Amino acid sequence: MTPATAGHGENFSLEHYLDPAAHTFEQRFEEFRPYVTNARGSGFVLREITGPAGPVVQVRDPDGGETRELIMLGSNNYLGLGSEPEIIEAAVAATREFGVGCGGPPLLNGTTSLHRRLEERLAETKGCESAMVFSSGYAANVGWVTGLLRNGDTLLYDEQSHASLYDGIQLGRVRSMAFQHNDLRHLRHRLMQVRWRNPGANIVVAVEGVYSMDGDIAPLPEIRALCDSFGAWLAIDDAHGTGVLGANGHGTAEHFGLGDGSVELYMGTFSKVFATTGGFVAGSRDLVDTLRFFARSYMFSASLSPAVVAAVLASIDFIDAHPERVAQLHDNTAYFARELRRMGFAVDPQTAIIPILVPQRLAVSEVVAALHRAGVFVNGVEFPAVPREQQRLRVSMMATLTRDQLDFALEQISTVARSFGFHPEQEGAA
Numbered sequence: 001m002t003p004a005t006a007g008h009g010e011n012f013s014l015e016h017y018l019d020p021a022a023h024t025f026e027q028r029f030e031e032f033r034p035y036v037t038n039a040r041g042s043g044f045v046l047r048e049i050t051g052p053a054g055p056v057v058q059v060r061d062p063d064g065g066e067t068r069e070l071i072m073l074g075s076n077n078y079l080g081l082g083s084e085p086e087i088i089e090a091a092v093a094a095t096r097e098f099g100v101g102c103g104g105p106p107l108l109n110g111t112t113s114l115h116r117r118l119e120e121r122l123a124e125t126k127g128c129e130s131a132m133v134f135s136s137g138y139a140a141n142v143g144w145v146t147g148l149l150r151n152g153d154t155l156l157y158d159e160q161s162h163a164s165l166y167d168g169i170q171l172g173r174v175r176s177m178a179f180q181h182n183d184l185r186h187l188r189h190r191l192m193q194v195r196w197r198n199p200g201a202n203i204v205v206a207v208e209g210v211y212s213m214d215g216d217i218a219p220l221p222e223i224r225a226l227c228d229s230f231g232a233w234l235a236i237d238d239a240h241g242t243g244v245l246g247a248n249g250h251g252t253a254e255h256f257g258l259g260d261g262s263v264e265l266y267m268g269t270f271s272k273v274f275a276t277t278g279g280f281v282a283g284s285r286d287l288v289d290t291l292r293f294f295a296r297s298y299m300f301s302a303s304l305s306p307a308v309v310a311a312v313l314a315s316i317d318f319i320d321a322h323p324e325r326v327a328q329l330h331d332n333t334a335y336f337a338r339e340l341r342r343m344g345f346a347v348d349p350q351t352a353i354i355p356i357l358v359p360q361r362l363a364v365s366e367v368v369a370a371l372h373r374a375g376v377f378v379n380g381v382e383f384p385a386v387p388r389e390q391q392r393l394r395v396s397m398m399a400t401l402t403r404d405q406l407d408f409a410l411e412q413i414s415t416v417a418r419s420f421g422f423h424p425e426q427e428g429a430a
């Protein structure tokens with residue numbers, strides 16, 4: 001009944017690295033030093049970007065030397081809105097009008113007319129009665145889990161859920177059980193277990209629309225039907241589905257043609273397609289009104305700055321006015337995947353996330369560093385964020401990348417894979 005410690009998804013924990021015998025702080029710092037040095041040396045993390053968040057970014061080399069231009073294949077800024085002139089203008093105008101920040105949490109002095117407008121707009125786009133904005137997606141997940149669930153309630157969640165859901169479960173000491181990833185039979189089994197023990201229990205089933213590591217989609221209609229037959233609520237984290245799925249970019253529910261109010265709790269972030277920071281929860285008016293007072297990550301945390309709120313509002317307008325941008329993202333993903341398959345890589349992306357597996361014998365960080373030197377920014381993901389045999393390059397597509405830029409990136413991936421001996425055309429590459 002406790003959350004798994006080594007889930008898939010982004011349930012990353014430093015506990016996996018540290019020796020529990022390392023008692024003093026000095027011992028722990030010493031033990032961790034090789035990881036930090038390796039990370040800096042190979043450029044795996046903390047790369048310093050020195051210019052705008054476009055499809056091509058300027059990045060300082062990890063040794064602090066040269067600054068180079070890299071093709072960006074490692075950003076959640078899927079639609080390229082992070083550098084869209086009219087969105088930048090909206091943020092600048094809001095700063096002039098409201099100042100740089102609120103200097104307080106929403107229930108005190110942190111609610112401007114912009115915040116209100118954004119909440120109304122989010123409720124409208126999600127087809128819900130109400131919505132509330134948090135300072136991050138992480139805070140939104142921790143907030144609803146701890147604010148909604150009480151003793152006797154049960155949360156059933158997909159094992160590949162994001163770390164923020166796991167943290168909410170632990171913080172709220174919520175009775176919970178994981179079900180196997182996207183496995184409807186296992187979910188049904190879990191629902192039967194809970195109902196058998198406690199016929200009247202409140203049950204919430206938590207899934208992600210799009211899972212962040214593999215980019216695969218939850219079978220939402222079937223999950224909805226299961227929730228209905230067991231009288232359970234459905235909560236969806238659509239961090240990676242919003243702006244990516246559905247003809248109008250409204251997310252996973254739209255992708256499946258599910259109508260308004262198809263989930264009881266809708267959670268999303270502004271850190272992906274909206275390329276800023278923040279998160280939200282949408283649902284019934286009662287749910288939102290309650291969470292405003294019981295979600296401590298909302299009540300005790302300062303509101304988003306007006307610039308961010310205005311940027312998100314302008315982004316929603318932009319997506320509504322430019323469905324072709326969403327189509328462009330799909331085209332780019334399909335093209336990139338097709339070319340990778342032509343090279344022999346086994347990829348079949350359902351969304352804008354394209355994982356390319358790297359054999360376990362290699363250090364992913366070195367492959368990432370080689371691609372950096374070759375002009376491509378891509379993130380590596382390794383244990384414990386994913387199982388060891390599934391370490392990978394995690395390509396995130398952008399709508400604003402041109403064919404030439406994509407071809408360049410494909411060529412570099414091919415060359416680097418060959419130099420590390422994992423190009424599928426090479427013998428014994430796997």
Ligand code: PMP
Nearest residue numbers: 136137138162212239269271278
């Ligand atoms: N949920 C999912 C599925 C995510 O991928 C993320 C971000 N990685 C979050 C929640 C947290 O969002 P944020 O970065 O806005 O805090």
